[in-house]
Amino acid sequence: MQLRTTAFAKGGEAIARESTGRVVFIAGALPDETVEVELTEERKEFARARVLEVIEASPDRIAPPCPHVAEGCGGCDLQHATPEAQLRLKQGIVLDVLRKIGRFADEDLPEIDVVPLAATGYRTTVRGLVLNERFAFQRRGSNDPIGVESCLVLHPLLDELVREGRFGNAHAVTLRCGARSGERLAFFEPRVPRRRQLPDDVVTAGSAELRADRKGQMPSYREVVAGHTFRISATSFFQVRAGGADALVDTVRSMAGPIDQSTRFVDLYGGVGLFAATVGAAAGLLTLVEQSAAAVRDARINLGGRDARIISGAVEAWTPERADVVVADPARSGLGKLGVAKIAGTRASRVVLVSCDPAAFARDAQLLKAKKYRLERCTIVDLFPQTSHVEVVSSFVPDAPDD
Ligand SMILES: C[S@@+](CC[C@H](N)C(=O)[O-])C[C@H]1O[C@@H](n2cnc3c(N)ncnc32)[C@H](O)[C@@H]1O
Incomplete structure (x- = not known):
């Protein structure tokens, strides 16, 4: 069947409607295209499809630079868009999830800044x-x-x-x-x-x-990263590119604000200590919470010269302590209600959230809003060019600062 696409969804698919009104998510299509598609999944409320032929192409469309895309490789799902269009689409995704999932009014939406990064030869x-x-x-x-x-x-x-x-x-x-x-x-x-x-x-x-x-x-x-050497065990998480980790550190640093000996800094979901060892380095009090035992061992080495509290366990089981700055970088599922409650329990005057899933980001932003934290800034650090993955760094401040 032929469909006309109108929008772009967070999973990297374009959105169209059948004549019945049913929504179709189309892999390999961009917004404002006419495409011949084949349905790959059918449900009552929506269907999924793949492109058989592009009848009318978007000006953003290019031939994927990697030959394996045409052969069916599932590694990169956005190579058919120009690098500039990829960034615009990701900005659109973030605004869309904030409106639809986070239920933000247009006047409460921040500017979505973008930090572009090299699109090839990056993944480590x-x-x-x-x-x-x-x-x-x-x-x-x-x-x-x-x-x-x-x-x-x-x-x-x-x-x-x-x-x-x-x-x-x-x-x-x-x-x-x-x-x-x-x-x-x-x-x-x-x-x-x-x-x-x-x-x-x-x-x-x-x-x-x-x-x-x-x-x-x-x-x-x-x-x-950022001049600091990190030990990373085979099973410990680490960001997928060194320059991207530098950019994340820079972005988190600029959102966290000034940090000195008087700052109480908490790094939740701290991994091997990326943000604690860099952004939090000058803090007077430093706490890291991480549930992977291997990552905790790495963090102890990476923060070796520091008098840091490294807590091995789930954030959900942690008893929050008073903090000035909280950086939280959860897994794809996001902070959820419990994680947000722990952050609110610190009464931090600044919260920086690093999210690797836009829907989870929007849910967490809404939960933080319910705890009276206002979304202040929002930056996409484009860690994953050629793919629809979106990494968002955002900052929140209390509606009424509590000192
Ligand atoms: C996206 S990584 C971020 C790590 C670190 N901030 C970095 O940038 O390298 C998320 C980390 O959270 C840890 N983690 C996942 N669920 C957790 C939980 N419920 N409590 C504490 N840590 C958790 C994972 O082991 C992983 O190290």
């Missing part, structure tokens, strides 16, 4: 499947593997492993590197295969081996 962490011993991504819209010769968005240190590495009979592998340390790590699922081909410098780890030897030394690599 990637998880793939193994197909015939080679690295593979997931095929678009399925769990099936699709082999790739090379990857446009991977850092050259990892692209070399994709091109030349052999990963034996593993099911999946996560490749990680420090762009500035040059160190590389391959994390296999379920275990490190005996038959593998990787350069000698690549440190290996396997999920089954790590489970069996919980007390053993976990393999790690190092990355340098």
Whole structure:
């Protein structure tokens, strides 16, 4: 069927309506296009479709620069839009979720600033499947593997492993590197295969081996961000690009405001200590809360020279302490009611939220609003060009400052 698209949704699909009024989310389409589509999923209230042919193209459309997109690779879902259009679409997504999910009135919407980043050769962490011993991504819209010769968005240190590495009979592998340390790590699922081909410098780890030897030394690599060297264990979270982590640190720093010896700084969902070791470095009191035991061990090393309270456990179980600045960088599900209640319990005069899912961001912004925190600034740090992933940094201040 032919459809005319009118808008863009947070999942990276264009939106159209059938003659019946039913909404159709179309993968591979952009707003203001006429496309011939095939339905891939049908529900009563909506359907999903994929583009068979673009009849009338948006001026924002380009040929995807990577040949694997045409072959069905599901790694990048926005290569068919110009880099400028990708940023505009992401700004539109953030405004849309704030209106629809966050229920913000137009007059309460902030400017959505954007920090653009290089669109190729950037990723320093990637998880793939193994197909015939080679690295593979997931095929678009399925769990099936699709082999790739090379990857446009991977850092050259990892692209070399994709091109030349052999990963034996593993099911999946996560490749990680420090762009500035040059160190590389391959994390296999379920275990490190005996038959593998990787350069000698690549440190290996396997999920089954790590489970069996919980007390053993976990393999790690190092990355340098904002002049600080971080140890990152095989299973610890770290941002997907070094320059992107610099940009996040800069953005969080500018939203957090001045920090000195009188500042009580709390880093929730603190990981290996990225924000605590940089933005919070000058604070008089520093607390980090993190539930991954491996990340907590890393944070202890990364904040080694500091007198910091590092709390190993879930934010939901933490007893909030009085703070001036709270930085919170939760997983995709966001803060939720409990996380927001903990932040409100600190009575912080400044809250900086780092969100990797726009819908969760809008829900959290609404929950913070209900706790009398006003959304002040909002910046997209474009960590994931060529894809529809949106990373939002936002700041909140109390409606009536409480001192
Ligand atoms: C998006 S990462 C951010 C980490 C760190 N801020 C950084 O930028 O590197 C989210 C972190 O929250 C941790 N985490 C997830 N759920 C949590 C929870 N309920 N309580 C505490 N930490 C949690 C994860 O282990 C992960 O390290």
